[in-house]
Amino acid sequence: MSDGLFLTLEGIDGAGKSSHLDAMEALFKARGRTVVRTREPGGTPLAETLRGLVLEQAMDPLAESLLVFAARRDHIVQVIEPALARGDVVLCDRFTDATFAYQGAGRDFDTQVLSTLEQWVQGGRGAAGLLQPHVTLWFDLAPEIAAERLAGARLPDKFESQPVEFFRRVAAGYAARAAADAQRFVRIDASQTRDQVWQQVETALVARGALAPAGGAAP
Numbered sequence: 001m002s003d004g005l006f007l008t009l010e011g012i013d014g015a016g017k018s019s020h021l022d023a024m025e026a027l028f029k030a031r032g033r034t035v036v037r038t039r040e041p042g043g044t045p046l047a048e049t050l051r052g053l054v055l056e057q058a059m060d061p062l063a064e065s066l067l068v069f070a071a072r073r074d075h076i077v078q079v080i081e082p083a084l085a086r087g088d089v090v091l092c093d094r095f096t097d098a099t100f101a102y103q104g105a106g107r108d109f110d111t112q113v114l115s116t117l118e119q120w121v122q123g124g125r126g127a128a129g130l131l132q133p134h135v136t137l138w139f140d141l142a143p144e145i146a147a148e149r150l151a152g153a154r155l156p157d158k159f160e161s162q163p164v165e166f167f168r169r170v171a172a173g174y175a176a177r178a179a180a181d182a183q184r185f186v187r188i189d190a191s192q193t194r195d196q197v198w199q200q201v202e203t204a205l206v207a208r209g210a211l212a213p214a215g216g217a218a219p
């Protein structure tokens with residue numbers, strides 16, 4: 001593999017992660033990196049079609065999980081792996097941690113099944129192992145504050161309409177994923193002001209070596 005960098009942003013709806021994507025992209029571009037900015041579910045025409053279904057249609061948790069992993073497979077094959085092979089920075093708004101948090105913890109769906117799907121979709125790379133982000137910024141925010149921030153901001157989709165108890169479970173799911181992979185996750189205290197949150201993001205990227213030039217320190 002090249003010097004490609006796979007960076008994901010995670011957190012409950014309304015945690016504030018998307019608010020920092022422009023600045024992150026600019027930070028990398030200022031260092032001469034090519035940035036592929038993308039999101040999940042989504043990132044390809046097929047995956048965006050599946051996103052519409054997942055965010056709008058009621059369905060059981062297995063159907064939901066299969067659709068997000070189908071979208072992810074297309075996204076990985078069409079966008080993420082080619083970008084990493086070129087040495088680009090892939091800036092992705094959500095990835096598989098969201099599936100474990102939303103479908104696993106939020107919907108109480110079987111995480112063994114999710115792990116199997118993760119192996120199928122992100123595996124098959126021989127010695128390279130499972131495709132995983134190099135760094136995951138986890139925007140941690142109390143669900144009550146996130147709900148206040150989202151109120152009136154936009155029309156809620158299927159997930160954003162869920163009660164606060166759902167987001168408590170999702171937040172606990174993220175906490176468990178972060179505890180299980182502390183090397184990859186960086187917790188961002190998203191309750192602070194936008195400027196303070198941005199400072200945390202920048203500090204985390206420096207600390208993880210993510211801003212080193214391509215060909216420099218490994219992420």
Ligand SMILES: Nc1ncnc2c1ncn2[C@@H]1O[C@H](COP(=O)(O)OP(=O)(O)OP(=O)(O)O)[C@@H](O)[C@H]1O
Nearest residue numbers: 012013014015016017018019149153192193194197
């Ligand atoms: N630090 C902050 N303090 C107060 N409000 C904020 C802060 N960061 C973002 N917001 C506001 O909170 C709302 C949600 O922010 P944003 O869309 O970035 O969240 P998100 O995590 O990307 O949400 P989603 O995953 O649901 O798209 C927006 O109205 C945004 O302007």
Ligand SMILES: Cc1cn([C@H]2C[C@H](O)[C@@H](COP(=O)(O)O)O2)c(=O)[nH]c1=O
Nearest residue numbers: 013040041068094095098099102103159
């Ligand atoms: C990747 C992924 C996402 N979701 C949910 C989480 C959010 O509610 C939406 C995406 O909306 P956003 O505004 O782009 O954050 O989808 C999920 O349930 N499972 C997943 O794997």
